[in-house]
Amino acid sequence: MTTNRFGYLAAHLFVLAYCVVLLMSLGIQLLQHELPCPLCLVQRMAMLLAAGGAAYVIVRSREGEISPVDYMAGYGFAVLAAVGGMAMSARQVMLHLTDPVGYGPPVLGLHFYTWALITFLVVIVFCALSFVFAPRLMPKGVSYGAASKAVVWLLVAIAAVIVVMTFLQEGFHWVVPDDPTEYALL
Amino acid sequence: MDTLIFLVITGGLVAVALDRGRLVSLGILGVGLFAALLMFNHHVTDPLGYFY
Numbered sequence: 001m002t003t004n005r006f007g008y009l010a011a012h013l014f015v016l017a018y019c020v021v022l023l024m025s026l027g028i029q030l031l032q033h034e035l036p037c038p039l040c041l042v043q044r045m046a047m048l049l050a051a052g053g054a055a056y057v058i059v060r061s062r063e064g065e066i067s068p069v070d071y072m073a074g075y076g077f078a079v080l081a082a083v084g085g086m087a088m089s090a091r092q093v094m095l096h097l098t099d100p101v102g103y104g105p106p107v108l109g110l111h112f113y114t115w116a117l118i119t120f121l122v123v124i125v126f127c128a129l130s131f132v133f134a135p136r137l138m139p140k141g142v143s144y145g146a147a148s149k150a151v152v153w154l155l156v157a158i159a160a161v162i163v164v165m166t167f168l169q170e171g172f173h174w175v176v177p178d179d180p181t182e183y184a185l186l
Numbered sequence: 187m188d189t190l191i192f193l194v195i196t197g198g199l200v201a202v203a204l205d206r207g208r209l210v211s212l213g214i215l216g217v218g219l220f221a222a223l224l225m226f227n228h229h230v231t232d233p234l235g236y237f238y
Contacts, residue, residue: 038229041188045222048195052202052215059205070208077212081219088226152203159196167189174187175228 007130007137011057012151014078014126018051019151021119022158025112026165034104035169035180039092043116046085048159050123053078055152062144071138075127082123089117191225194218 022044028034036044057074060066092113096102102111110118130137170176171184198214205211 038188039226042222042226042229045188045191045195045218045225048192048199049215049219049222052195052199055199056202056211056215059202060208062205073208073212077215077219084219084223084226091226091230149203156196156199156203159192159199163189163192163196166192170187170189175225176188 003141004136004139005142008058008061008139008142010126010130010137011054011061011139012148014054014123015051015058015151015155018047018119019154019158021115022047022162024107026158026161028105029165032105035183036176037103037180038176038178039088039095040104040112041166041176042088043085043092043113044162046081046088046120047116048155048162049081050078050085050120051155053081053127055155057139058148058152059144061139061142062148064142065140066138068134068138071134072131075130079124079127082120082127085120086117086124089113089120093117187225191218191221194221 025036025040025044029036053074053076056077057066057071060070060074092103096111096113104112107115166176168183168185169180173184194214195218198211198218201211201214
């Protein structure tokens, strides 16, 4: 029986990479008291949704292989989320094109929204390559073990933490202030 | 509203993790994506605010 483990591993790396990005943003929010702005929040949504597409590919491979329909649906959804995320982050990049300071602390010389734009671009390229090389990358002969479950549930846990943090920040208001400086419920 | 959208997205991710099928999993995530895009549209078109 032939096996395609590389594509399965790549889906895990996809989800883990966004877990790291989201954990870093949460870490900076908690440790440096840098609250996310409205546009930052919608970019977090797009990141969770894009990672959800890859998580779908992982979970639907639990029988050892995935159907082409599920493979296309998962990564297709990730592309949709990434295109939306690109629009959101590009909007924020353009807002600060002529701003020498920018919003939030820079990481490795670039601001969060610029990094977000780069991650969304990477997702689109990754999904395009996954489609082009689908016969070689569609998971086959793989096992949905404890590590796979841990990766998927880590994403769920991060999403749950973001729900709590957003509720603390937003409270019972409809939207977050443009330049948030404090938590509404703390 | 952002909290509600994150709740929907988290619900979709739970459905994915529990393997509730394509329609339910991607359906809930799709609702979350649509809501996120509506929220983005609100931030872009609101004439009153300067958005960071």
